[in-house]
Amino acid sequence: MNRYRFAIVGMAAFLGACAPKSTEKKETDLADIPVVVLHETDTALSVNYVADIQASRNVEVRARMQGFVERIAVDEGQKVRQGQLLFKMSDKEFLIDLNKAQASLSSAQSAVKIAEVDLERIKTLVQKKVISPSELQLGEARLSEARAKVSEARAQIDDARQHLSYTSVRAPFDGIIDRIPFKSGSLVSEGSLLTTLSDNRKMYAYFDVSENEYLQFVKNGKGGFEANKESTLVLADGSVYPLKGRIETQESSFSDGTGSIAFRAVFPNPDQILKHGASGKIRLRSELGTSLLVPQKSVFEIQDKNYVFVVGKDNRVTMKSFVPQMRLAEYFVVRSGLKAGDKIVYEGVQNIRDGAKINPVSRNTEKLLVNN
Numbered sequence: 001m002n003r004y005r006f007a008i009v010g011m012a013a014f015l016g017a018c019a020p021k022s023t024e025k026k027e028t029d030l031a032d033i034p035v036v037v038l039h040e041t042d043t044a045l046s047v048n049y050v051a052d053i054q055a056s057r058n059v060e061v062r063a064r065m066q067g068f069v070e071r072i073a074v075d076e077g078q079k080v081r082q083g084q085l086l087f088k089m090s091d092k093e094f095l096i097d098l099n100k101a102q103a104s105l106s107s108a109q110s111a112v113k114i115a116e117v118d119l120e121r122i123k124t125l126v127q128k129k130v131i132s133p134s135e136l137q138l139g140e141a142r143l144s145e146a147r148a149k150v151s152e153a154r155a156q157i158d159d160a161r162q163h164l165s166y167t168s169v170r171a172p173f174d175g176i177i178d179r180i181p182f183k184s185g186s187l188v189s190e191g192s193l194l195t196t197l198s199d200n201r202k203m204y205a206y207f208d209v210s211e212n213e214y215l216q217f218v219k220n221g222k223g224g225f226e227a228n229k230e231s232t233l234v235l236a237d238g239s240v241y242p243l244k245g246r247i248e249t250q251e252s253s254f255s256d257g258t259g260s261i262a263f264r265a266v267f268p269n270p271d272q273i274l275k276h277g278a279s280g281k282i283r284l285r286s287e288l289g290t291s292l293l294v295p296q297k298s299v300f301e302i303q304d305k306n307y308v309f310v311v312g313k314d315n316r317v318t319m320k321s322f323v324p325q326m327r328l329a330e331y332f333v334v335r336s337g338l339k340a341g342d343k344i345v346y347e348g349v350q351n352i353r354d355g356a357k358i359n360p361v362s363r364n365t366e367k368l369l370v371n372n
Helices: 002-028 092-127 134-165 211-219 365-371
Strands: 032-037 040-062 067-072 085-089 168-170 175-177 193-210 230-235 245-250 260-268 279-295 300-302 305-311 317-328 331-336 343-345 359-362
Touching (some): 040 230, 085 193, 193 211
Antiparallel strands (some): 032 343, 085 168, 175 193, 279 331, 300 305, 305 317
């Protein structure tokens, strides 16, 4: 019996010695969790939108008739002026048509003169009652027919000259020539693409705004998308385009497929840095006034309500709901439920539970706003 009693007492002593050490480990081995302190501040958020950059004028230059390309008067990438010759097509058959039309006109004009002389003769004979009055009507009809043939011949000349003009393809405006797929001697059909001409002196940047974000701006009177709103263009390599642009117009309806509405900003392009078809981002600054902002990383939803973890004085976290006024990019604007000075968990909310004790690591809210 004594042996078993000593064994039980020894085991109890061992467990008693181990218990405080385990508790001490739980209290000291706390998770490092980033936290931020909420502040009310005059805030200007920069919001980025993916943009499609296009030339103010970009047209496809196509052949208006079938024929051979006799001469290419420009090169790819060349700057051209309005009216400058770009391509010369074969024109022999159209010159033949023009000569035929001019010959027809000369013949018709001669027929008119003959009909006029004949009509004068008929009038004299009718007055002398040598022939019947019906002959006068026939003479007048022959003169009208001859004059109609003159008009027809002139129309044929205009048509031939119009077709002949199609053989000289000229620039519709000042711009830069794109790739030229055909070479001299190539046979092209009507409608074939000869090249593309771009006017890059000013560029359009099209970007889409979701219906939800657009309505939030309108309802809160923030005016983020009004006409002449200054905008910044971020290029594909992350650099900022040196010249500012302005919002010029917007579409009249939301897209059925994407639920967004398109806006157009215009940017000057004196150094030809921007090219048609390039990509980038439109950056708009939105003045929010004095606002309380909560990072989106800090927020989680339960049954359509928004919650954050508020850190108490003892470094224990407590779930707290709040009502957002609007959502902008990476932040929620707080309407109610939170106040300035509240310390909340910045990120990692999915890894902690209500009532847990943490080791808070402060994050600088101002830096977060700048970076986003």
